[in-house]
Amino acid sequence: MIYRENGQFKSSYAADQQMLPIGQDRVFMVALLVFVFAVLPAVLGDYVFLSLLIPFLILTIAAIGLNLLVGYCGQISLGHAAFMAVGAYAAYNLVLRVPQLNFLLVLVLAGLVAAAVGLVFGIPSLRIKGLYLGVATLAAQFFIDWVFARVKWFTNYAHSGSVQTAPIEMFGWTIDSPVEKYVFLLSLLIVFTLIAKNLVRSHIGREWMAMRDMDVAAEVIGIRPVYAKLTAFAVSSFYCGIAGALWGFMHLGAWEPLAFNLTLSLNLLFMIIIGGMGSVLGCYFGAAFIVVLPIVLNQVPAWIGFPISTAMASHLEFMIFGALIVFFLVVEPNGLARLWAIGKEKLRLWPFPH
Amino acid sequence: MSAMENDRAGRIGGQILAVEGVSLAFGGVKALSDVSFDVREHEVRAIIGPNGAGKSSMLNVINGVYHPQKGTIRYQGREYHHMDPHEVAVSGIARTFQSLALFKGMSVLDNIMTGRNLRMRSNILLQALRIGPALREENEHREVVERIIDFLEIQAYRKTPVGRLPYGLQKRVDLARALAMEPKILLLDEPMAGMNIEEKQDMCRFILDVNDEFGTTIVLIEHDMSVVMDISDRVVVLDYGRKIGDGTPDEVRGNQAVIDAYLGVSH
Amino acid sequence: MNKNTPFIAVCVALLVGLVLPLATGASAPGFYVEVLLGGLMAGVLYSLVALGFALIFKASGVFNFAQGAMVLFAALAVARLAERMPLWAAILVGIVIMTLLAWFIERLVLRPLVNQDPIALFMATLGVTFFLDGFGQTVWGSDIYKIELGMTKEPVLVLQNLFQGGILVNGEDFVAAIVAAALVGGLALFFQYTPTGRALRAVADDHQAAQSIGIPLNRMWVIVWAVAGVVALVAGVIWGSKLGVQFSLSQVALKALPVVILGGFTSVTGAIVGGLIIGVGEKMAEVFLGPVLVKAFDLAGGGIENWFAYVLALVFLLVRPQGLFGEKHIDRV
Amino acid sequence: QAQDKAGVPAQKKAASAPAGEQFFPVLSYRTGAYAPNGVPFANGYVDYLKLVNARDGGINGIKITFEECETGYATDRGVECYERLKGKSPTGATLFHPLSTGITFALTDKSFTDKIPIITPGYGRADSMDGTVFAWNFPLGGTYWTSSDMLVQHIGKKEGGLDKLKGKKIALVYHDSPYGKEPIPLLQERQKMHGFELLLLPVTHPGVEQKATWLQIRQQRPDYVLLWGWGVMNSTSIKEAVATGYPREKMYGVWWSGAEPDVTPAGEGAKGYNALTFLAPAGQGAVHKDILKFVHAKGEAAGNKEGFGEVLYNRGMTNAMMSVEAVKRAQIRYGKKPLKGEEVRWGLENLAIDAAAIKRLGFEGFMAPISTSCVDHEGGSAAQIHTWDGSKWVVEPGMLQPDMSIIKPMIRASAEKYAAEKKIVKRDCAKETS
Amino acid sequence: MSATAAIPTLLAVNGIEVIYNHVILVLKSVSLTVREGGIVALLGANGAGKTTTLRAVSNLLKGERGDVTKGYIEYLGKRIDGLTPAELVKRGVVQVMEGRRCFAHLTVEDNLLTGAYTRSRAETSAGLERVYEYFPRLKQRRASLSGYTSGGEQQMTAIGRALMSRPKMILLDEPSMGLAPQLVEEIFEIVQNLNQKEKVSFLLAEQNTNVALKYAGYGYILENGRVVMDGEGRSLAENEDVKEFYLGFSSGGRRSFRDVKSYRRRKRWLS
Numbered sequence A: 001m002i003y004r005e006n007g008q009f010k011s012s013y014a015a016d017q018q019m020l021p022i023g024q025d026r027v028f029m030v031a032l033l034v035f036v037f038a039v040l041p042a043v044l045g046d047y048v049f050l051s052l053l054i055p056f057l058i059l060t061i062a063a064i065g066l067n068l069l070v071g072y073c074g075q076i077s078l079g080h081a082a083f084m085a086v087g088a089y090a091a092y093n094l095v096l097r098v099p100q101l102n103f104l105l106v107l108v109l110a111g112l113v114a115a116a117v118g119l120v121f122g123i124p125s126l127r128i129k130g131l132y133l134g135v136a137t138l139a140a141q142f143f144i145d146w147v148f149a150r151v152k153w154f155t156n157y158a159h160s161g162s163v164q165t166a167p168i169e170m171f172g173w174t175i176d177s178p179v180e181k182y183v184f185l186l187s188l189l190i191v192f193t194l195i196a197k198n199l200v201r202s203h204i205g206r207e208w209m210a211m212r213d214m215d216v217a218a219e220v221i222g223i224r225p226v227y228a229k230l231t232a233f234a235v236s237s238f239y240c241g242i243a244g245a246l247w248g249f250m251h252l253g254a255w256e257p258l259a260f261n262l263t264l265s266l267n268l269l270f271m272i273i274i275g276g277m278g279s280v281l282g283c284y285f286g287a288a289f290i291v292v293l294p295i296v297l298n299q300v301p302a303w304i305g306f307p308i309s310t311a312m313a314s315h316l317e318f319m320i321f322g323a324l325i326v327f328f329l330v331v332e333p334n335g336l337a338r339l340w341a342i343g344k345e346k347l348r349l350w351p352f353p354h
Numbered sequence B: 001m002s003a004m005e006n007d008r009a010g011r012i013g014g015q016i017l018a019v020e021g022v023s024l025a026f027g028g029v030k031a032l033s034d035v036s037f038d039v040r041e042h043e044v045r046a047i048i049g050p051n052g053a054g055k056s057s058m059l060n061v062i063n064g065v066y067h068p069q070k071g072t073i074r075y076q077g078r079e080y081h082h083m084d085p086h087e088v089a090v091s092g093i094a095r096t097f098q099s100l101a102l103f104k105g106m107s108v109l110d111n112i113m114t115g116r117n118l119r120m121r122s123n124i125l126l127q128a129l130r131i132g133p134a135l136r137e138e139n140e141h142r143e144v145v146e147r148i149i150d151f152l153e154i155q156a157y158r159k160t161p162v163g164r165l166p167y168g169l170q171k172r173v174d175l176a177r178a179l180a181m182e183p184k185i186l187l188l189d190e191p192m193a194g195m196n197i198e199e200k201q202d203m204c205r206f207i208l209d210v211n212d213e214f215g216t217t218i219v220l221i222e223h224d225m226s227v228v229m230d231i232s233d234r235v236v237v238l239d240y241g242r243k244i245g246d247g248t249p250d251e252v253r254g255n256q257a258v259i260d261a262y263l264g265v266s267h
Numbered sequence C: 001m002n003k004n005t006p007f008i009a010v011c012v013a014l015l016v017g018l019v020l021p022l023a024t025g026a027s028a029p030g031f032y033v034e035v036l037l038g039g040l041m042a043g044v045l046y047s048l049v050a051l052g053f054a055l056i057f058k059a060s061g062v063f064n065f066a067q068g069a070m071v072l073f074a075a076l077a078v079a080r081l082a083e084r085m086p087l088w089a090a091i092l093v094g095i096v097i098m099t100l101l102a103w104f105i106e107r108l109v110l111r112p113l114v115n116q117d118p119i120a121l122f123m124a125t126l127g128v129t130f131f132l133d134g135f136g137q138t139v140w141g142s143d144i145y146k147i148e149l150g151m152t153k154e155p156v157l158v159l160q161n162l163f164q165g166g167i168l169v170n171g172e173d174f175v176a177a178i179v180a181a182a183l184v185g186g187l188a189l190f191f192q193y194t195p196t197g198r199a200l201r202a203v204a205d206d207h208q209a210a211q212s213i214g215i216p217l218n219r220m221w222v223i224v225w226a227v228a229g230v231v232a233l234v235a236g237v238i239w240g241s242k243l244g245v246q247f248s249l250s251q252v253a254l255k256a257l258p259v260v261i262l263g264g265f266t267s268v269t270g271a272i273v274g275g276l277i278i279g280v281g282e283k284m285a286e287v288f289l290g291p292v293l294v295k296a297f298d299l300a301g302g303g304i305e306n307w308f309a310y311v312l313a314l315v316f317l318l319v320r321p322q323g324l325f326g327e328k329h330i331d332r333v
Numbered sequence D: 001q002a003q004d005k006a007g008v009p010a011q012k013k014a015a016s017a018p019a020g021e022q023f024f025p026v027l028s029y030r031t032g033a034y035a036p037n038g039v040p041f042a043n044g045y046v047d048y049l050k051l052v053n054a055r056d057g058g059i060n061g062i063k064i065t066f067e068e069c070e071t072g073y074a075t076d077r078g079v080e081c082y083e084r085l086k087g088k089s090p091t092g093a094t095l096f097h098p099l100s101t102g103i104t105f106a107l108t109d110k111s112f113t114d115k116i117p118i119i120t121p122g123y124g125r126a127d128s129m130d131g132t133v134f135a136w137n138f139p140l141g142g143t144y145w146t147s148s149d150m151l152v153q154h155i156g157k158k159e160g161g162l163d164k165l166k167g168k169k170i171a172l173v174y175h176d177s178p179y180g181k182e183p184i185p186l187l188q189e190r191q192k193m194h195g196f197e198l199l200l201l202p203v204t205h206p207g208v209e210q211k212a213t214w215l216q217i218r219q220q221r222p223d224y225v226l227l228w229g230w231g232v233m234n235s236t237s238i239k240e241a242v243a244t245g246y247p248r249e250k251m252y253g254v255w256w257s258g259a260e261p262d263v264t265p266a267g268e269g270a271k272g273y274n275a276l277t278f279l280a281p282a283g284q285g286a287v288h289k290d291i292l293k294f295v296h297a298k299g300e301a302a303g304n305k306e307g308f309g310e311v312l313y314n315r316g317m318t319n320a321m322m323s324v325e326a327v328k329r330a331q332i333r334y335g336k337k338p339l340k341g342e343e344v345r346w347g348l349e350n351l352a353i354d355a356a357a358i359k360r361l362g363f364e365g366f367m368a369p370i371s372t373s374c375v376d377h378e379g380g381s382a383a384q385i386h387t388w389d390g391s392k393w394v395v396e397p398g399m400l401q402p403d404m405s406i407i408k409p410m411i412r413a414s415a416e417k418y419a420a421e422k423k424i425v426k427r428d429c430a431k432e433t434s
Numbered sequence E: 001m002s003a004t005a006a007i008p009t010l011l012a013v014n015g016i017e018v019i020y021n022h023v024i025l026v027l028k029s030v031s032l033t034v035r036e037g038g039i040v041a042l043l044g045a046n047g048a049g050k051t052t053t054l055r056a057v058s059n060l061l062k063g064e065r066g067d068v069t070k071g072y073i074e075y076l077g078k079r080i081d082g083l084t085p086a087e088l089v090k091r092g093v094v095q096v097m098e099g100r101r102c103f104a105h106l107t108v109e110d111n112l113l114t115g116a117y118t119r120s121r122a123e124t125s126a127g128l129e130r131v132y133e134y135f136p137r138l139k140q141r142r143a144s145l146s147g148y149t150s151g152g153e154q155q156m157t158a159i160g161r162a163l164m165s166r167p168k169m170i171l172l173d174e175p176s177m178g179l180a181p182q183l184v185e186e187i188f189e190i191v192q193n194l195n196q197k198e199k200v201s202f203l204l205a206e207q208n209t210n211v212a213l214k215y216a217g218y219g220y221i222l223e224n225g226r227v228v229m230d231g232e233g234r235s236l237a238e239n240e241d242v243k244e245f246y247l248g249f250s251s252g253g254r255r256s257f258r259d260v261k262s263y264r265r266r267k268r269w270l271s
């Protein structure tokens, strides 16, 4: 009966609207922050940062962005990697052409460019719904991929279509080592998580969710679909644009249009579905599941000293990964975040079963 | 038929909404043909009629969800051919739905808060940072909503996702959401369907209180004749998309066409 | 203005685009016909995959992402089995395998997920996709395999006297077209006129309600997935004999997505017509429009067929949100 | 502990061997769309490493250990493999061999901090042969600029002189990725020189949809088609050529489009198709006998001997051999002990595999001599044309050589641009003693 | 009670407990019996657990992520926990779900026909005629998509659809909801007709206590997942508490809705 909210009363609406209304959660959060900022950098090796944590952090930002659109506003998009590409190429060109710009500003601008493009590709959502819209957004995916592969200006006339970046410098700090990147990205992620949380708790967030749950009723109480849907597209693309820029600059270092292909889009979608639609926390779970699990699965045979061929290992990885997706959905169709919530609920009732 | 009754009658004002010659058809189905009636300020106006008579369609027309092929709507002195749902909301007409149209994934509180949406002004950046005016605004509106929650006695379910609530409570949340808009006219589509007597009594009380305290004009669709006869000031009767009766409950009760089409003998 | 005006406008624009190369003399008539045929044939292949999609969606409301993986799996099975037995036997065994697969999917994936959100089911089929990709390669191998339908691959020149230079056609393509037509006809009849067909449509609308009135959901799903599996097998065999059977086959199947939305998710006819429109559209665009764009914007190569199908589908949806033959979305309040 | 991932646990250490092991990471792809080409290559590469252990007891007594990592030809997966393997074993990874131009682009960036050489024989960035900028890249034996140059020269010869190319039409059918796009600048340069028309026809990954491409070829009727494909794209191209009636004799593939998996799926139709071959045509030589004897006979063949003696198997083997030779060379300077990547680079920069060495190693007929330096990370490029006769590759006699007077300035310009973008300080090779 | 004892039991629900989502406990030991040829009403406020009880009988809980965790259900003396809904329909138990749930994209007639999935062709056409006899309005609208029909029409479609499977027992969930008074009477007349002429038994969940008790032979009152009262229809209707809280009569006769002034705390039998 450690985890209980009894005896924790709220005396104002502000207190009631806190993000973590339960005291134990706040303690846990502080401990977690100390752990990720202070303990992890001290104990983990480069590989974990470069291959697991950095992609995880960046893709979580992207997943939050996509979740705002799909999970909160109910507009399915299968083409969000394209907006990441927009962000990445916008940042590349900004850094290339206006070298004196501070990188934080570059990020914001890249996000804004992506938001603008997202807005344009969001227009069909005013007429098309559900999976139809999902497939329609594929047009964005393929068209934008194509533009970056074909219009030479975007890649600074690189003949291979591949671009590369130099390490980032900001306020005299060169973000180069894996740990530095990790800390920078982690801070960004926290900021973006808070912003997302704030948005979905505000009236704009409620407009999105209303649009998602029942669009006719939403209109009748005065929500304009145009505004709600397009802001969702814009904010969501903004997140993805920033994630794209980070993906290019902090993770890949050198990339080609293919780096932001349909597979990445689908992966983002997997993340939010596995993690939980309409849950910011779910994005963390989802990103961890999709980014980390395959890599871990791939290495399991080696760890347990079970000699199988790489081919077999990667086939197995596919099979187990697929089976796990189905398994988790069967256990909880609303994603890992819901599983987490149920777990917490049980903990709250513990030791009573109901 | 007390003093209060007369008092009410005295408060009923002039015409606020008028539907004139509205016709609406879906393919071959004539949902409404040439229907006209008016609504006066502060009255409780009931619409009754058999299933499929076009009652919900009528509300949808007023609401801007359906655009009639013919006819006009006069509201606050202005004449519309059809209205846009958003415009309607801004001009102070709120509505509940026959088969619930709540936002299933949101909590009761959030559902009702959406009703305050039109009045919330802070821009997206302020909301993102949740500072200053955004936070203040949020708390102010929360207070209004809490009052409505108290009024409708759904305090215990504030944080519950509405999808999990039993039907009757969902109906109440639907009403609460509409009330949160502080509308001039409230359109209610079978607010008491699926309720037992006790709950119906509560609901009637809520409706009358809204009507009395806030002076909200009410347009009500309902199949329970005792409710309609008890609480409405005037009744429109539709049948197969046509108006077959209009008047006070007593007048309507005596109308032979209405008896044949709808009431039957038992009432 | 009529509600259908934009739709008609788009159709007219497409038709104009279609005849433009010929009208302006940008293309020799013979070549034009070849491109048209090439597009139609590609379209038939898209249609075959799209058909599987549409079937499953229509009958169970599941957006089956695994259709491509099923095509690959079936093709691999037939190709590898045919190394050990005659082709017809391999196909028969293949059908049995696909039916078994349908049974497993129903048991392990669909049954536990009854009455869930479409998006959860969609996701589950993605899990199936991953599983099948891994499983297929483990069981059948990951090399390029051949399926020999016993037809010559060398093209024949026909109508040499009508068009200068003649027209190249492929016998194999015609077989594909005929098979596709037969499948579609049969399935359309099945859905419209049999109780099972009607029950399948009911299931698509509301799983739970269908269950409540005695439609055995489980059997329905096995049936429809097995049928989709057989359609996948047919598609796999035809594609495989043209392109070779290899992992990449499952990726081509992605093109079936714009096809189904253009045709309308729930329509068998739509899958076919959509496939043809997209096949012809994208080949025409690539061949005639591509070079023009490259010149105009100094692009690094054409390749507009990558997006053409999707953009075309998007434009269609904008003027007709339910697709060409899809059922209109019903929302009433 | 490094594991032999290809089927058998790694050899036990011989008691007499010097302490330590030389660790070779192996980035391979045995699954997915590119598996038909990735598998035989990886088999050849791994088999040769095993051979060195079994026959010679390692590199001068230093055992080789290795670990495979599946990249699936995907850049992000490749980078992850790199990160995973670069720090294995006390000395770290010897060198990386990404077998993907995309992965090469991504790793090039990292090589500067990690100081591990990346060898890309016959692929990767063309400008990376400039060792003063690309300190860690080694496109040994050829790049896409040398290969495309040789192809143009060959076509010129067929036409009776490069000047005869004027007014001719050459189409480049290429994989729409950095790999496929690399030859374009050189071809454009040559186009300016000789006045032929160049058609650029990109094919999207994975390359099974080429109908429109070949319709365009049928319309434009180019005199030659250069094929820059990989994996299933190659065989599809040949099939589409058959379907559109384009003569296979007029098709020339780059060396990655000239192996058995590229032609056999097309059956009879592939007859007459040509491709470049460098570092190993098909066939078997002395080294194959050794592999059969020391590796296969013991049942330790990687991946069921798939592709043994075929083009890609042999190329994988040759690549492994050059890597081993580089370590050997570096041992002369740094001593017979496990070497770091940084030390191996010296070996790679001072590689001199002459005809005698080739013969000694059992590779006679499989490669031309190579000699690298601090400035020149390619070490010379030479190749032949081979033609598929319906059942095997027939090598045309006569070596082709690129015209470096055209390529060198291009490389310099391109490397300068790269250095400027990445803010790289160029090496001064004169100062570095060799 | 003694009069009915001779009639064999059709359905027996024995002390079931139902939990949704592994955590939400909704039914707490509910028991009830339906005798052959009976009409049993299940009454209770919103959220009392009526629908849940019906779902537990028809085995439709799975789809709602609910589970029967205690107790069992017998039909014709055999336990039916393991049967699929389809098997139950074959055995004659069919549920008409709350909220109509017609197949929106099928026409009214197709909706009806799907109900006869378990029946032969001959039975189907006879059944269709029968349903059209009961509901002439449906015959008029037979060709329109049921998604576009009005609420009442949909309710009729749903009931008609269930009739198509020729059930022995129908679980009817809030049949009167949203129906015009005439139609409510009509539907209950039909229920009575079916019951008397075709010996179909009914278990019906209703809010409209008035009508329900008029037609039902026996009734159970559910509150907070427990059966708090049961008895013959007539005797329930005469019970003072029921009168006040479910029928709206107080000692002085029916009270006008307008006059219900104060918000009364509800009287509860439990808690």
Ligand SMILES: Nc1ncnc2c1ncn2[C@@H]1O[C@H](COP(=O)(O)OP(=O)(O)OP(=O)(O)O)[C@@H](O)[C@H]1O
Pocket: B164, B165, B166, B167, B168, B194, E020, E021, E024, E026, E044, E045, E046, E047, E048, E049, E050, E051, E052, E053, E064, E065, E098, E207
């Ligand atoms: N799928 C579900 N998941 C979680 N809780 C549920 C679910 N369905 C119902 N409940 C809860 O179970 C309780 C009983 O619901 P039920 O639908 O059985 O009531 P009811 O008596 O039919 O009410 P009504 O008259 O409003 O239809 C309610 O509190 C409801 O919130």
Ligand SMILES: Nc1ncnc2c1ncn2[C@@H]1O[C@H](COP(=O)(O)OP(=O)(O)OP(=O)(O)O)[C@@H](O)[C@H]1O
Pocket: B026, B029, B030, B031, B049, B050, B051, B052, B053, B054, B055, B056, B057, B058, B098, C331, C332, E148, E149, E150, E151, E152, E153, E178, E180
């Ligand atoms: N969107 C629509 N498309 C097609 N027909 C419609 C649509 N909306 C309503 N109708 C038809 O119009 C007629 C009137 O429907 P409406 O819903 O207004 O009836 P109602 O009076 O509210 O009935 P009920 O009391 O059963 O709710 C019905 O026959 C219905 O089928």
Ligand SMILES: [Mg+2]
Pocket: B055, B056, B057, B098, E150, E151
């Ligand atoms: Mg209605």
Ligand SMILES: [Mg+2]
Pocket: B167, E050, E051, E052, E098, E173, E205
């Ligand atoms: Mg209920």
